[in-house]
Amino acid sequence: MDRLTEMEAFAMVVDQGGFTDAARKMGISKSAVSKHVSSLEARLGARLLNRTTRRVNPTEIGLAYYDRARRVLNDAGEADALVTSMQSEPSGLLRISVATDFGVNHLSPVLNEFLSDFPDITVNMELNNRYVELISEGFDMAVRIGELEDSSLRARKLTETTKRMIASPAYFKKYGRPEKIDDLNAHKLLHYSNQSSGNVWKLTAPSGEKRQVRTAGWLSVNDGQSLLNAAISGLGIAYLPSYLYGDAMEKGLIEDAIPALPFETHGIYAVYPPGRFIQPKVRAFLDFLARSFAEKGPSKW
Incomplete structure (x- = not known):
């Protein structure tokens, strides 16, 4: 008899707790299931099941064999699914x-091209600034910026962004321009209100020393575009990624607050659940993102 079929019959009996339900699940007769299991036990020279009138339970050896057999069957199923x-x-x-800022400003504008190329795909894009659990929350993919926290996910780097402190020329004219990190204590700072670290900016001094700035400001808001708008209007200094402020800086609406500071560079990644193969819809979107952002960043936005 076919070894894989014997394994499948045995595993199904364990899963279903009996020959009758296993036969129904496999779409074959009860006697056929029994023959497959008996053949397997004869070939292995071991009893794998304890049979009673009400229930069938695996023996200690049978339970150990079941664990390995189930892995083999799952791998075989994945192989079939891969080909299909x-x-x-x-x-x-x-x-x-x-992330809301990136989705609104850079992903939404190019989705039309993707959906035109793949009309059989429908996209549900959730814009938020929280850390989502891909598998438990049922997401196929996420676009994340900065250091990746979950090493179990697969990731593809799309591009990079820099992060700078920026403000309007009008703000600098009224309040002066900070020359070093310590000068920020005397300035009006604009903060993200949803950061887990609170109103803290992590900066790098020209010496390479890592510094943290914890200063209150006039405005805290959970939206980067609103912070940019506030900075453009002269309310204060915001600490934002280049994919958000790039266009405004090119137009002269905002300037670098402390040009002498080293650039903070962060990767932009597409992350997706681990697995031995990637679904066609996920692969298609990964390739599309890679093409769309190949010429972007870290300062070209």
């Missing part, structure tokens, strides 16, 4: 999580 998926066109619902 690689031959199919990308389709289905694609759920992605993206």
Whole structure:
């Protein structure tokens, strides 16, 4: 008899707790399931199941064999699914999580091209600034910026962004320009209100020393675009990524607060759950993102 079929019959009996339900699940007769299991036990020279009138339970040896057999069966199922998926066109619902600022300013404008290229894919894009659990929350992918916290996820680097302190020329004219990090204590700072670290900026001094600035300001808000607008209007100094302020700086609406400080550079990544193969819809979107942002960053936005 086929060894894989014997394994499948045995594992199904353990999963279902009996031959009758296992036969129904496999779509074969109860006697056929019994023959497969008996053949397996004869070939291995060991009893794998304890049979009673009401229930079938694995023996100690059977339980150990079940664990290995289930892995083999799962791998075989993945192999079949891989072949099927690689031959199919990308389709289905694609759920992605993206930081609000990046999604609004850079991902939303290019989605039309992706959906035009792959009409059988529908996208559900959730814009938020919280850390989502991809697997438990049912997301196919997320775009994350900065250091990756979860090393179990697979990641593809798309580009980079710099992060600088910026303010309007009008602000510097009225309040002066800080020359060093310590001067920030005398300035009006604009903060993200949803940062876990609170109103703290992590900066690098020209010497390479890592510094933390904890100073209250006139405004805290949970939206980067609002902080940029506030900085442009002259309310204070904001600490923002280049993908958000790049256009405003090019137009002269804002300037670098302390140009002498080293640039803080952060990677922008597409992350997705681990697995032995990538679904066509996920692969298609990964490749699309890589093409879309190949010429972007860290300061070209």
